[in-house]
Amino acid sequence: MGFKGELLVCAILECETMEEMLSSMEKAKEEGADLVELCINSMSFSHISEVEQLLKQRTLPAIVSFRTFCRGDSKKTCLQVLQLALQLNVEFVEIELEVASNVVMTELMNKRSNSKLIVSSYIQGGHLSKEKLGNLVTCLQCTGADAIKLVVDVVYITDVAPVFHMLTHCQIPLIARAVGDRGLISQLLGPKYGAFLVSGSLGGNSIPGLPPLASIKQVYKLEYMDVDTKVFGVISNPVGHSKGPLLHNPAFRHTRYNGIYVPLLVDNVKEFFRVYSCNDFAGFSVGIPHKEAAVECCDEVHPLAKSIGAVNTIVRRPTDGKLVGYNTDCEACISAIEDALRERRITNGQASHASPVAGKLFVLVGAGGAARAMAFGAKSRGARIVIFNRNFGKN
Numbered sequence: 028m029g030f031k032g033e034l035l036v037c038a039i040l041e042c043e044t045m046e047e048m049l050s051s052m053e054k055a056k057e058e059g060a061d062l063v064e065l066c067i068n069s070m071s072f073s074h075i076s077e078v079e080q081l082l083k084q085r086t087l088p089a090i091v092s093f094r095t096f097c098r099g100d101s102k103k104t105c106l107q108v109l110q111l112a113l114q115l116n117v118e119f120v121e122i123e124l125e126v127a128s129n130v131v132m133t134e135l136m137n138k139r140s141n142s143k144l145i146v147s148s149y150i151q152g153g154h155l156s157k158e159k160l161g162n163l164v165t166c167l168q169c170t171g172a173d174a175i176k177l178v179v180d181v182v183y184i185t186d187v188a189p190v191f192h193m194l195t196h197c198q199i200p201l202i203a204r205a206v207g208d209r210g211l212i213s214q215l216l217g218p219k220y221g222a223f224l225v226s227g228s229l230g231g232n233s234i235p236g237l238p239p240l241a242s243i244k245q246v247y248k249l250e251y252m253d254v255d256t257k258v259f260g261v262i263s264n265p266v267g268h269s270k271g272p273l274l275h276n277p278a279f280r281h282t283r284y285n286g287i288y289v290p291l292l293v294d295n296v297k298e299f300f301r302v303y304s305c306n307d308f309a310g311f312s313v314g315i316p317h318k319e320a321a322v323e324c325c326d327e328v329h330p331l332a333k334s335i336g337a338v339n340t341i342v343r344r345p346t347d348g349k350l351v352g353y354n355t356d357c358e359a360c361i362s363a364i365e366d367a368l369r370e371r372r373i374t375n376g377q378a379s380h381a382s383p384v385a386g387k388l389f390v391l392v393g394a395g396g397a398a399r400a401m402a403f404g405a406k407s408r409g410a411r412i413v414i415f416n417r418n419f420g421k422n
């Protein structure tokens with residue numbers, strides 16, 4: 028198993044016992060993983076022979092890792108585990124930069140035959156500049172490893188941009204992951220920037236920032252992604268509930284369009300557009316609570332959206348990269364309500380051409396971006412409107 032060719036999908040396994048590791052490995056295989064990362068530091072074992080048994084019984088190629096930071100015991104146990112993995116020809120053996128001194132690296136390099144050595148760094152603490160990350164990547168490369176790995180704790184979705192930059196420019200194979208819900212796009216868009224491996228979580232065991240394995244294979248189909256793939260997504264907070272990816276990704280494939288639609292957990296919509304400003308970020312749905320603030324981010328706003336004061340759709344015009352905002356909530360909601368009322372009228376033998384909303388009392392709960400669109404639509408059809416909102420000033 029190497030670094031070239033098809034995208035590798037990896038399941039990260041953190042289990043306490045050998046039995047759990049083995050059964051999770053089976054599950055990962057069923058859910059489409061190509062390999063597993065066995066986080067040996069998560070396992071409690073009284074003797075190294077238990078790890079040996081696990082590695083010998085593995086049913087998928089593996090990365091063996093052991094994070095010393097996670098437990099009091101030590102570099103010594105870590106090196107014992109990694110050396111064992113090399114002896115058993117485990118496909119990938121991962122060592123943290125803090126443990127990978129020149130002496131240790133020479134020793135491990137001498138011991139390996141078919142395994143590939145990965146040197147990794149786990150970075151806590153949020154915002155990292157391209158420069159800082161670049162320096163770290165240089166340090167990792169200087170160890171002489173076959174591949175390097177960066178796991179970065181991000182505070183905002185915009186902190187993932189330097190990770191994409193590293194993926195594009197790294198001289199040797201790089202595994203990169205941004206941790207937490209705001210880091211999810213590091214996996215979903217990684218292959219566009221050259222990632223050879225993405226990680227996912229097992230069904231029923233969600234890990235923030237990791238897409239479920241099944242969605243990597245069935246919804247996003249990341250194996251088809253390339254540098255030309257156009258990025259679309261829903262900008263929202265929260266965003267996990269959105270059904271957008273289930274709807275748009277199959278539609279893209281059906282029409283043979285090279286695009287992907289991803290959830291974008293955004294805190295500051297203006298900052299998001301400042302950072303992800305290239306033409307490849309081609310279009311956006313806008314959800315709670317950004318519909319109103321997003322108007323200010325657009326270079327042009329459709330007259331209807333301007334009147335409403337909220338946009339739910341933003342298209343980046345390919346010819347000049349300008350952001351153009353629209354509001355489709357208004358027509359979609361009101362016409363759906365009209366259709367339902369018309370159907371009822373037809374059933375009751377009361378068909379008419381006038382809007383069935385005209386003259387009705389339209390009750391809105393909430394006064395945010397979505398409510399503005401509906402109030403505007405209902406009023407334009409001649410409805411009377413009552414708004415319930417906890418914040419009176421907004422009405």
Ligand SMILES: NC(=O)c1ccc[n+]([C@@H]2O[C@H](COP(=O)([O-])OP(=O)(O)OC[C@H]3O[C@@H](n4cnc5c(N)ncnc54)[C@H](OP(=O)(O)O)[C@@H]3O)[C@@H](O)[C@H]2O)c1
Pocket residue numbers: 314315316317318319356392393394395396397398416417418421
């Ligand atoms: N299905 C669809 O196609 C679709 C489309 C658009 C929106 N939506 C849904 O519609 C809802 C509103 O979206 P939006 O974009 O308009 O959001 P928004 O701009 O953030 O507005 C949210 C509204 O809900 C009120 N609110 C929030 N938390 C509340 C609480 N705990 N108690 C009472 N009121 C509360 C807010 O009151 P304050 O003004 O006092 O802050 C505000 O009026 C969301 O649930 C969104 O997912 C669905």
